[in-house]
Amino acid sequence: MGYFGNNLATLVTGVFAATLTGLWPYFVDFAPIMNFIFIMAVPITWFMTITCWVSQKSTDYMHNHAPSHSESTSVVSTQTVIATTTGSQVGLSEIKEIQNELSAELSSVKESVKIKDSEIERLHQEISNLETRVQIESLKTELANLKMLASARKSKK
Numbered sequence: 001m002g003y004f005g006n007n008l009a010t011l012v013t014g015v016f017a018a019t020l021t022g023l024w025p026y027f028v029d030f031a032p033i034m035n036f037i038f039i040m041a042v043p044i045t046w047f048m049t050i051t052c053w054v055s056q057k058s059t060d061y062m063h064n065h066a067p068s069h070s071e072s073t074s075v076v077s078t079q080t081v082i083a084t085t086t087g088s089q090v091g092l093s094e095i096k097e098i099q100n101e102l103s104a105e106l107s108s109v110k111e112s113v114k115i116k117d118s119e120i121e122r123l124h125q126e127i128s129n130l131e132t133r134v135q136i137e138s139l140k141t142e143l144a145n146l147k148m149l150a151s152a153r154k155s156k157k
Contacts, residue, residue, distance in 0.1 A: 006060070010052040017045035 004011050024038040 007056050010049060010056060013045060013049040013052050017042065017049050020045055
């Protein structure tokens with residue numbers, strides 16, 4: 001994130017635009033082409049500054065109002081085994097214990113995935129049921145309209 005809250009591009013472009021704006025009065029009488037260059041460059045750089053600012057605000061908003069360099073949290077916690085070279089070693093029992101813990105975490109993650117998969121399947125089934133209901137109601141409406149048209153034709157005859 002830094003000191004500027006991910007607005008470094010906005011800051012650099014703004015400083016450049018301010019510098020061009022400040023130099024413009026000094027170069028107006030220098031050459032006619034310089035005036036034309038400044039007439040084109042100054043509004044463009046201020047437009048770029050505003051565009052950078054708006055795009056950064058949009059990015060921050062789309063990422064839950066968090067800076068783009070924020071650290072995301074992981075679902076599964078990680079564990080690290082550190083063995084120093086000073087002679088201490090990690091024992092086989094410690095490795096087995098850590099392996100069992102990780103296996104338990106893995107099985108809990110697999111179980112949560114199965115639950116979510118079954119929930120997704122249930123939602124798909126519910127959507128298909130709703131689509132069927134909509135089709136039935138549509139057919140009922142069309143049938144009622146056809147009956148009305150048929151009765152209207154009979155009454156005209």
